[in-house]
Amino acid sequence: MKQVVLLVNLGSPENCDVKSIRQFLKEFLSDKRVVGLPKFLWYPILHGVILPFRAKKLLHKYQQIWLNNGKSPLIHYTNCQTIALNKVLDGYDVYSCFSYGKQNIHNSLDVISKKYLGKYQLTILPLYPQYSSSTTASVFDKVNDYFKQSYYIPQIQFINSFASNNYYINALANKLKNHWDKFCKNKLVVSFHSVPQKMIDCGDAYQKECEQTFQLLCNKLDIAERDAILCYQSKFGNSKWIGPSTESVIKQLAKSGQKSIDVICPGFVSDCLETLEEIQIQYTELFKANGGKELKYIPCFNDDIEFINVLKNIITGESICVE
Numbered sequence: 001m002k003q004v005v006l007l008v009n010l011g012s013p014e015n016c017d018v019k020s021i022r023q024f025l026k027e028f029l030s031d032k033r034v035v036g037l038p039k040f041l042w043y044p045i046l047h048g049v050i051l052p053f054r055a056k057k058l059l060h061k062y063q064q065i066w067l068n069n070g071k072s073p074l075i076h077y078t079n080c081q082t083i084a085l086n087k088v089l090d091g092y093d094v095y096s097c098f099s100y101g102k103q104n105i106h107n108s109l110d111v112i113s114k115k116y117l118g119k120y121q122l123t124i125l126p127l128y129p130q131y132s133s134s135t136t137a138s139v140f141d142k143v144n145d146y147f148k149q150s151y152y153i154p155q156i157q158f159i160n161s162f163a164s165n166n167y168y169i170n171a172l173a174n175k176l177k178n179h180w181d182k183f184c185k186n187k188l189v190v191s192f193h194s195v196p197q198k199m200i201d202c203g204d205a206y207q208k209e210c211e212q213t214f215q216l217l218c219n220k221l222d223i224a225e226r227d228a229i230l231c232y233q234s235k236f237g238n239s240k241w242i243g244p245s246t247e248s249v250i251k252q253l254a255k256s257g258q259k260s261i262d263v264i265c266p267g268f269v270s271d272c273l274e275t276l277e278e279i280q281i282q283y284t285e286l287f288k289a290n291g292g293k294e295l296k297y298i299p300c301f302n303d304d305i306e307f308i309n310v311l312k313n314i315i316t317g318e319s320i321c322v323e
Contacts, residue, residue: 002120003092004112005315007082008105008139009127009270011098012072016062022055027100033138036198058273065276073302075103077270078127080303081311089312092123099135105142118152123315124159127269129168130192130209131161133199159314163209164216167310172213172266173220174306179262179298186260186296187227189249190214192267193274194232197240207242213266229253233265234274250283254292261287264298269307271300 011028013020029035029046067076075098082096097108112120126139140158147153162168176188192210200207214230233246246263253261263283265275280297287295301307 002116003123004116004120005085005089005092005094005123005125006105006108006112007078007085007094007096007125007127007311009074009078009096009098010135010272011100011104012074012272013062014102015070016059016066016072018055018059021058021062022051024100025055025058026051031100031138033141034134061273061277064281065271065273072272073276074270074272077300077302081127081270081308084303084305084308085311088308089315092315099138099142105139106146109143109146113150113152118154121155121157123157125311125315126159128267129161129165129269130163130206130213130267131204132195132206133204134195136160161205161209162310162314163213165310165314167313169213169216169220171301171304171306171310172217172264175298175301175304176217176221176262176264179296183296184260186262187253187258188223188229189246189253189261189263190217190228190230191233191246191263191265191279192230193234194241194243194245196237197242200242210267217266233278246279246283247286250287250292250295251290254287254290257291259293260296261292261294262296262298265300268300270302275300 011024013024026046029050035042035046062072065073067073069076071079078096078098082094086092086094095108095112097103097105099105112122124139124143126136128135131137140160143156143158195204195206210232211230214228215225218225218228229244229249231244231246231249232242235241235245250261250263263279265279268275275297280295284295284297301310
């Protein structure tokens with residue numbers, strides 16, 4: 001029985017142009033897990049306001065981070081992670097796909113099902129360390145939708161988070177230690193993607209898992225919580241989202257006389273628009289505009305070999321969750 005692994009990340013526009021960005025936004029923002037409004041309320045806003053205008057606004061942002069190989073960083077690094085994991089994970093075949101885009105979950109499961117013809121066990125690993133209904137549960141929905149139409153359902157292991165995984169926490173801590181060995185140690189800003197408060201009120205575990213990762217990271221680094229700040233970025237729309245916002249934290253730090261800060265984003269395993277453009281470009285400018293001198297962004301894991309071993313240990317069941 002073949003062991004098959006499917007890594008899943010969010011996705012990105014196929015190309016760096018308005019048409020591709022609009023298509024990606026359409027698919028992403030049509031997911032009921034992402035925007036829970038009824039279609040009759042949401043679709044007029046999506047098709048009448050957001051898609052015609054937001055894609056054009058996002059083009060310049062994507063142009064600033066797009067790689068020379070013609071791919072977005074998220075697509076590129078997910079592919080790198082897949083190649084590297086195939087090399088170190090004996091006895092497994094590793095594939096990757098995205099919740100949105102051409103290389104999607106349905107197409108990837110189709111390839112796997114046809115290749116192994118009912119003789120495989122499947123491990124699905126969403127590349128979101130902290131569970132969220134808007135990301136992890138969306139992957140589950142899409143996997144379930146695929147197998148609803150299938151005559152064979154393999155044994156499936158679905159890994160819904162690794163927020164407290166000891167290998168993951170160690171890798172985050174080592175990334176910061178390596179950064180501090182090269183540069184001086186500054187106030188640490190730990191930024192996660194925000195989500196609507198309503199999701200948390202309805203039982204989503206995301207905020208709790210972000211707080212858990214933050215606490216475990218501080219403990220591993222042996223730093224007081226006053227030397228690190230937990231915050232949330234990338235708010236979208238007018239509803240209430242969890243906070244404090246990364247934007248307000250960075251602005252306040254600069255105004256209070258903090259000249260240098262370090263920023264890390266543990267909720268992202270691959271660099272993307274939210275890390276490279278929002279944090280590294282936008283918030284560097286914001287920090288300097290309010291009196292700060294230097295914002296040092298610590299990159300995501302990307303294709304770091306230590307993270308590849310984190311994934312290996314999670315998949316093979318060697319990982320330990322710490323409290």
